Amino acid sequence: MKKKLIIKIGTSTLTAGTNRISFAVIENLARQIVKLKDEFDIVIVSSGAIATARQFVEIKGYNKHVDSKQAMAAIGQTRLMEVYDSVFSSFGLNIAQILLTYRDFENPTAKENTKNTIYKLWKADYIPIVNENDTVSIEEIVLGDNDKLSALVAVILNADLLILVSDIDGIFNRNPHLHPDAELITQVSDLDSIKACIEEKESTLGTGGMSSKIHAAEICMESGVEMWIVNGQRPNYLINALSGTIPYTKFKK
């Protein structure tokens, strides 16, 4: 049986520090997935709908008002999936879209249906790409992120591993953007011990920050799912993290 791998790719990685979605980032992801596919059944949790919309339209107040963000997400989501589809199909990979809200994880039937759909997609050789259903969501684009969503997906699938792809090697004892001498923490088994290390700085496009990654780790640890934070700026970050040749943070009880 294949292992179950959930990969969450955030806005800051998809835009590679710019204000546009990077085709190169998605190509790099596809290239790695081709190599991992025989060993793993994979779900991608991808942000980037709003960032994609910004390439085409600026709805007034999109950075302040929830309804404007929701409209941007609705415009950007189809375009984002077009990018995934054109890049992934050129690597021979099939994709399917799944949009979820947090409320879906409180409803046992919705959870069961989500799980069954993902299993069917895997069987048909399709890679599910999940994002939050921003139109009906009340949480994410107001406060949140996709870190917690990916943890909930990992838990319902009883995944072997959740990898949060970020713009940094993992959690450091202080924010390295503010303290260049900060040191990477490679393994975390007690979340309380690292909460004091978080020092958020303003991010332009992503919404999560390190706090939401710790929240995701809490959800994973409670259910015995292993979670890693890996740096999407490193070459072949998935393959190299899995073979232990690049540094990352592992969260495991």
Ligand SMILES: Nc1ncnc2c1ncn2[C@@H]1O[C@H](COP(=O)(O)OP(=O)(O)O)[C@@H](O)[C@H]1O
């Ligand atoms: N102790 C810490 N170690 C590492 N990063 C930290 C820490 N405290 C805060 N951060 C911030 O968290 C950021 C990563 O989260 P985020 O920008 O939301 O990424 P993503 O869009 O991938 O979810 C880092 O770039 C860093 O500025």
Ligand SMILES: N[C@@H](CCC(=O)OP(=O)(O)O)C(=O)O
């Ligand atoms: N769901 C929205 C926003 C998600 C978001 O930015 O999350 P994250 O990348 O985890 O900070 C989108 O696709 O634009």
